Amino acid sequence: MTHLPALLEEHDLAGALEWLETQPPYAIADEIARMDPVDSVVTFRLLDKDRALEVFEELDPVDQQEILQGLRDQAFRDLVENMDPDDRARMLNEAPAKVAQRVLAGLSAHERQMTAALLGYPEGSVGRYMTPETVALQQDLTVSQALEVVRRRGARAETIYTLPVVDRGRRLTGIVELRELVLSEPGAPVSALVVTEPAKARATDPAEDAARLMRETNVLDLPVVDSEDRLVGLLTSDDAFEVIEAADTEDVARQSGAEPLERHYMSASVFRLSRTRVVWLMLLMVAATLTVSVTQLFEGELNAVTDLALFVPLLIGTGGNSGAQAATAAVRALAVGEVRTSDLLRVVWRECRTGLLLGCMLAVVGFLVGGLFVGWDVAAVVAVTLVVICAWASTVGGTMPLLAKKLRIDPAVVSAPMVTTLVDATGLVIYFSTAKVILGI
Numbered sequence: 001m002t003h004l005p006a007l008l009e010e011h012d013l014a015g016a017l018e019w020l021e022t023q024p025p026y027a028i029a030d031e032i033a034r035m036d037p038v039d040s041v042v043t044f045r046l047l048d049k050d051r052a053l054e055v056f057e058e059l060d061p062v063d064q065q066e067i068l069q070g071l072r073d074q075a076f077r078d079l080v081e082n083m084d085p086d087d088r089a090r091m092l093n094e095a096p097a098k099v100a101q102r103v104l105a106g107l108s109a110h111e112r113q114m115t116a117a118l119l120g121y122p123e124g125s126v127g128r129y130m131t132p133e134t135v136a137l138q139q140d141l142t143v144s145q146a147l148e149v150v151r152r153r154g155a156r157a158e159t160i161y162t163l164p165v166v167d168r169g170r171r172l173t174g175i176v177e178l179r180e181l182v183l184s185e186p187g188a189p190v191s192a193l194v195v196t197e198p199a200k201a202r203a204t205d206p207a208e209d210a211a212r213l214m215r216e217t218n219v220l221d222l223p224v225v226d227s228e229d230r231l232v233g234l235l236t237s238d239d240a241f242e243v244i245e246a247a248d249t250e251d252v253a254r255q256s257g258a259e260p261l262e263r264h265y266m267s268a269s270v271f272r273l274s275r276t277r278v279v280w281l282m283l284l285m286v287a288a289t290l291t292v293s294v295t296q297l298f299e300g301e302l303n304a305v306t307d308l309a310l311f312v313p314l315l316i317g318t319g320g321n322s323g324a325q326a327a328t329a330a331v332r333a334l335a336v337g338e339v340r341t342s343d344l345l346r347v348v349w350r351e352c353r354t355g356l357l358l359g360c361m362l363a364v365v366g367f368l369v370g371g372l373f374v375g376w377d378v379a380a381v382v383a384v385t386l387v388v389i390c391a392w393a394s395t396v397g398g399t400m401p402l403l404a405k406k407l408r409i410d411p412a413v414v415s416a417p418m419v420t421t422l423v424d425a426t427g428l429v430i431y432f433s434t435a436k437v438i439l440g441i
Contacts, residue, residue: 004031008039013046020046029058032067041070053082061091065099077106084158085111086131086239089118093128126210127203129243130224130233131158136166137190139173144186150178159236162221165194170230172223174198200225203232208247211240212337251331251412307374308435311382312428314366319389319427320420322358326351326397327419331411334401341406347398355394359387381438385431392430393423 007015020028020043028047032040032055044067047055056064056079068076080088080103092100092115104112114132121127135157137146146163154160163181165174174194184193199217201210203224214222214237222235330347333339339347363383370379397419401411 004028004043005035005039008043016043017046020051025051025054026058028055029063033059033063037066037070041067044070045075049078053079057083057087061094064091065095068099068103073106076102080106081108081111084131085114085118085133086129086158086233088115089128092119093123121203124207125204126201126207126222126224126235127232129207129210129239130203130235131239132233133157134164134231134234135160136164136170136231137176139165139167139191139194141190142186143181143184143188143190143193146176146181146190147186150181159221159234162219162223162234164223164231164234165190166231172198172200172225172229172231175223198223201235202227207235207243210235211243211247212335214240215244216337247335250410251335307378308381308432310374311366311370311378312431315382315385315389315431316424316427318362318386319393319423322355322390323393323397323419323423324417326355326394327401330398330401334405334411339402341402344399344402344406347402348395351394351398352391355391356387358394359390362386362390377439378435381431381435384438385427385434388430388434389423389427392426393419396423396426 004016004019007019023031028043032043035043040063044052044055056067059067068079071079083091088103088111092103095103104115107115117132118128118130133156135150135153137149141149150160150163161178163176163178164172165176167173174196175198176190176193176195180193181190199213199219200223201213203226210222210224214235220237222240223231224233224235226232330339363386366386367376367379367383370376370382400419404411
């Protein structure tokens with residue numbers, strides 16, 4: 001089947017319509033995200049009303065804004081009015097002021113109130129991602145009464161699979177799954193089916209923490225409460241997946257020494273791609289001048305034993321790679337909750353021993369290679385340096401993310417390139433200092 005961009009380029013409207021009718025919403029959204037703003041709006045206008053909403057909610061906020069800016073008033077109002085409140089709040093969070101004002105002005109009073117309530121929570125909190133449209137059950141209902149409530153109010157809710165149970169003051173007392181209600185006797189009390197003390201999150205908690213809690217507890221939806229334990233919404237699994245994906249994408253970008261790309265890679269301009277990378281490259285280039293300075297400092301040792309220069313790339317490369325491995329492992333362990341900042345000393349001890357063991361294994365190879373090519377005295381320097389530099393690099397790489405977390409800095413900012421650059425400079429100091437001691441220069 002011909003791809004959508006080719007059909008649009010050939011002005012084959014009938015073919016484009018046929019393609020749009022046969023593809024699922026996520027596939028259409030992916031194609032739209034790859035297009036420039038003009039083509040994306042043209043394509044979106046070809047969709048019927050119901051289909052358009054499904055596709056629109058699959059798009060990232062940046063792409064949603066571009067679509068909205070190209071729509072006429074009525075189509076604009078219909079689209080934003082029918083969005084889920086949490087999706088609308090996320091889009092507005094990143095939208096320019098003019099777009100945000102136009103969206104809010106086009107909403108009904110009820111939808112505007114729900115959206116404003118979500119936007120009132122801190123940025124990045126679970127309150128921004130939860131759905132306030134839930135079906136809450138009173139704890140004194142029977143199963144048949146509860147199912148009647150679900151039938152009456154379920155169409156307006158984003159999810160009905162997890163049903164929060166509340167008291168008269170709307171304080172959360174537990175949850176019950178729809179499956180349990182359907183399979184139970186009609187006259188049975190709901191209170192007998194309730195899971196008390198369920199996993200839950202406060203609306204002001206970080207969304208990433210709440211999403212990872214859902215993954216750890218294997219729940220479809222997570223109740224969200226306010227400071228007084230009153231139910232305010234549910235974090236659904238699809239939104240939790242998006243939160244985790246966004247967090248992991250940001251971590252990967254920062255670990256590679258770049259800023260996260262806020263839109264589809266294929267639709268981003270070369271200038272935008274360059275802008276996300278240039279700042280970190282400049283910082284790392286400035287930091288790399290430490291290596292030059294260290295080399296100048298030990299220029300005399302290099303002149304005395306020129307063979308030392310042969311192993312500089314090997315040593316700083318090995319040290320940098322060891323540090324990068326440890327840093328990546330530490331950032332990942334922090335992200336999934338396997339390591340806490342209180343584990344700092346234990347991590348130091350573990351990484352130091354790991355580095356020593358790695359260094360000893362590599363030193364055997366380094367000693368044999370160095371001895372065959374330049375002599376056993378220089379080989380001894382290389383072997384000892386490998387042991388020390390691997391232990392040092394692993395310790396630095398493993399502990400810097402934890403220190404960053406302790407200082408309330410994103411651990412991913414202490415990325416592998418940053419650790420590598422630091423270890424390069426200190427590794428040369430270790431190498432030449434070891435050479436001075438062993439070779440007596």
